[in-house]
Amino acid sequence: MRSRTPGASPSSGTSPRRAHIAMIGNPVISHTLPGIEIIRELVARGHRVTYANDPFLRDVVTATGAELRPYRSTLPPVTGSAWPEEPVAGMTTFLDDAIEMLPQLHELYDDDPADLYLYDIGGYAGRALAESQGRPTLQLSPTYVGWRSEADDIGAQIRALPGADAYFAKFAAWLAGNGATTLDPGDFSGRPVRAVAMIPRAMQPHADAVDHDAVTFVGPCFGDRSDQGTWTRPAGAGNVLLISLGSAYTRLPDFYRRCLAAFGDLPDWHVVLQIGKDTDPAELGTVPSNVEVHSWVPQLAILEQADAFVTHAGMGGSSEGLHAGVPMIAVPQSADQFGNADQLVSLGVARRIDTADATPEALRTALLELTSDPEVARRSAALRTELRAEGGTARAADVAESLLP
Numbered sequence: 271m272r273s274r275t276p277g278a279s280p281s282s283g284t285s286p287r288r289a290h291i292a293m294i295g296n297p298v299i300s301h302t303l304p305g306i307e308i309i310r311e312l313v314a315r316g317h318r319v320t321y322a323n324d325p326f327l328r329d330v331v332t333a334t335g336a337e338l339r340p341y342r343s344t345l346p347p348v349t350g351s352a353w354p355e356e357p358v359a360g361m362t363t364f365l366d367d368a369i370e371m372l373p374q375l376h377e378l379y380d381d382d383p384a385d386l387y388l389y390d391i392g393g394y395a396g397r398a399l400a401e402s403q404g405r406p407t408l409q410l411s412p413t414y415v416g417w418r419s420e421a422d423d424i425g426a427q428i429r430a431l432p433g434a435d436a437y438f439a440k441f442a443a444w445l446a447g448n449g450a451t452t453l454d455p456g457d458f459s460g461r462p463v464r465a466v467a468m469i470p471r472a473m474q475p476h477a478d479a480v481d482h483d484a485v486t487f488v489g490p491c492f493g494d495r496s497d498q499g500t501w502t503r504p505a506g507a508g509n510v511l512l513i514s515l516g517s518a519y520t521r522l523p524d525f526y527r528r529c530l531a532a533f534g535d536l537p538d539w540h541v542v543l544q545i546g547k548d549t550d551p552a553e554l555g556t557v558p559s560n561v562e563v564h565s566w567v568p569q570l571a572i573l574e575q576a577d578a579f580v581t582h583a584g585m586g587g588s589s590e591g592l593h594a595g596v597p598m599i600a601v602p603q604s605a606d607q608f609g610n611a612d613q614l615v616s617l618g619v620a621r622r623i624d625t626a627d628a629t630p631e632a633l634r635t636a637l638l639e640l641t642s643d644p645e646v647a648r649r650s651a652a653l654r655t656e657l658r659a660e661g662g663t664a665r666a667a668d669v670a671e672s673l674l675p
Contacts, residue, residue: 291385294390294396295327343367386674387406389408406674414585415485442454467487470489488666510576514567515601518604528630551563592650592653598614599623602624619653621639
């Protein structure tokens with residue numbers, strides 16, 4: 271069996287007493303998976319953990335030993351056409367889901383309140399429930415958190431958008447009527463009392479301006495992934511390149527063909543190409559002999575043996591690339607991926623190439639330049655060491671236990 275990832279094994283935390291800890295989740299898988307090992311760790315430390323989430327995530331939740339408390343979410347599929355693209359409309363979608371969720375949470379927890387409520391960064395109803403019950407909270411953030419000047423940097427821009435006044439008025443009215451004690455929408459949504467950021471501190475914009483009394487950066491919370499399978503580096507492979515755009519943005523056969531043209535038959539390179547479940551391998555045409563194609567791969571297991579990574583720069587993939595210490599070609603597709611790509615570039619470990627600019631020549635040049643630059647290698651190694659010292663799962667669980675009454 272593979273050894274556990276550093277920071278993922280049960281720690282020597284003192285577990286002050288067996289407590290009821292509740293996680294109020296979000297039915298978006300990219301928000302659920304980053305913190306799932308924290309839930310597993312808290313169960314392993316002897317706590318009774320309940321997890322409120324949509325029933326479709328039952329298997330993911332119960333595999334940790336936690337009890338699923340099901341609610342019905344109104345959020346649309348992340349990659350579906352029903353998800354609004356306009357910022358205020360997207361924020362309203364999350365708020366409306368919280369408004370619908372809170373009465374369900376009261377039914378689940380009023381007769382069995384938790385000693386501590388964990389909640390997702392988008393789980394407004396979780397914080398509202400805890401404040402109405404007078405219980406402590408810990409936000410689990412799978413992405414970057416707010417900083418001291420964010421209200422001036424970003425908040426003012428949001429408040430100037432069409433529909434923002436109505437959104438904030440609706441939010442304030444909901445807070446005033448649901449028993450919450452934090453009544454300002456900006457403070458409620460953007461300033462947690464305590465938070466664990468499950469990202470490398472290096473990926474946080476304006477990291478020095480974050481309130482570190484409230485926020486603890488623990489880095490990615492990986493666990494034992496042996497159940498996902500393993501991967502063996504082929505004998506004689508001089509270098510290994512992994513190409514993976516995650517699980518949500520994989521319907522890109524033209525991009526994959528450009529990757530085959532860029533890296534196929536490249537001397538001394540073995541390529542692992544993940545194309546997702548929505549792309550038919552037949553759409554790729556002839557696959558060069560140095561390329562293996564899969565609909566899904568055990569990504570972290572491959573990255574630990576890889577020399578470079580083509581990624582969409584989601585926070586999960588970015589963190590895994592930094593954890594493995596490999597240089598990256600970032601090809602962002604949506605949402606925060608563009609900012610993540612720029613952050614990786616600023617760290618000195620990546621090149622950003624937007625999809626429209628990802629010609630075979632640009633991709634090949636970026637790979638060869640990144641992997642031959644000693645400064646990129648030095649920065650990748652330094653960030654790998656920095657990230658692995660942040661503590662991961664065990665440190666996050668320590669923070670949670672420190673908040674128990």
